[in-house]
Amino acid sequence: MGWLEQVKWNDDGLVPVITQEFETKQVLTLAWLNKEALKLCAETGHAVYWSRSRQKLWHKGEQSGHQQIIKSIRLDCDNDAVLLEVVQKGGIACHTGRHHCFFNKLEEGRWQATEPVLKDPKEIYS
Amino acid sequence: MGWLEQVKWNDDGLVPVITQEFETKQVLTLAWLNKEALKLCAETGHAVYWSRSRQKLWHKGEQSGHQQIIKSIRLDCDNDAVLLEVVQKGGIACHTGRHHCFFNKLEEGRWQATEPVLKDPKEIYS
Numbered sequence: 001m002g003w004l005e006q007v008k009w010n011d012d013g014l015v016p017v018i019t020q021e022f023e024t025k026q027v028l029t030l031a032w033l034n035k036e037a038l039k040l041c042a043e044t045g046h047a048v049y050w051s052r053s054r055q056k057l058w059h060k061g062e063q064s065g066h067q068q069i070i071k072s073i074r075l076d077c078d079n080d081a082v083l084l085e086v087v088q089k090g091g092i093a094c095h096t097g098r099h100h101c102f103f104n105k106l107e108e109g110r111w112q113a114t115e116p117v118l119k120d121p122k123e124i125y126s
Numbered sequence: 127m128g129w130l131e132q133v134k135w136n137d138d139g140l141v142p143v144i145t146q147e148f149e150t151k152q153v154l155t156l157a158w159l160n161k162e163a164l165k166l167c168a169e170t171g172h173a174v175y176w177s178r179s180r181q182k183l184w185h186k187g188e189q190s191g192h193q194q195i196i197k198s199i200r201l202d203c204d205n206d207a208v209l210l211e212v213v214q215k216g217g218i219a220c221h222t223g224r225h226h227c228f229f230n231k232l233e234e235g236r237w238q239a240t241e242p243v244l245k246d247p248k249e250i251y252s
Contacts, residue, residue, distance in 0.1 A: 003236055020153055030144060042232060076228050102201070103203065104200060105200050106198070
């Protein structure tokens, strides 16, 4: 059985993928992969995801220029989650213009935005 | 709307949760939360997950003693993924007796186990 077949794809043919910044070890995003996206990750060395909202492959950085260069691809003990270590071009992984997506921190019973916006999304996607 | 209601629960009432070690920033596990589990995480300060295989709450470490003390709870930009920062008791998060679950690394077209087993699972769960 090939390495792609060893992954436990869910009923939609997807697995969740955690993307972590290689230098800082910051968790940048949680996204999803289908078989083709994971194959492209391995072949091209650039992060490619499956966009559930747009229902198509999403070459990370194709619009923003914020590509992710893959340093390693890992699979967990249950074969149903992937971890990518990447170099984040431009230092911005989140579509809100922040370094990473996990900027809402639970404090005193509320989600509080804790990370600065580094670049206006209007500039990123113009 | 309360902070628990702001989370976008999927059709099964779950969200994926990334658990990261506070000191080392190592990604330990990807697991799942339902509303009750996330509430218990916030109330008790200990990681509680929803076990999809056993279909019940899973108080991490209840059998193994490898509890996780929560340092922060974060939600991503789309409100559909959670990140926990934890202190991992015993230094073992994975049921295989390894530090973390992402020990299968893609190398030359194969998943290669790269992390040492720190404790025999038979000892952990006896």
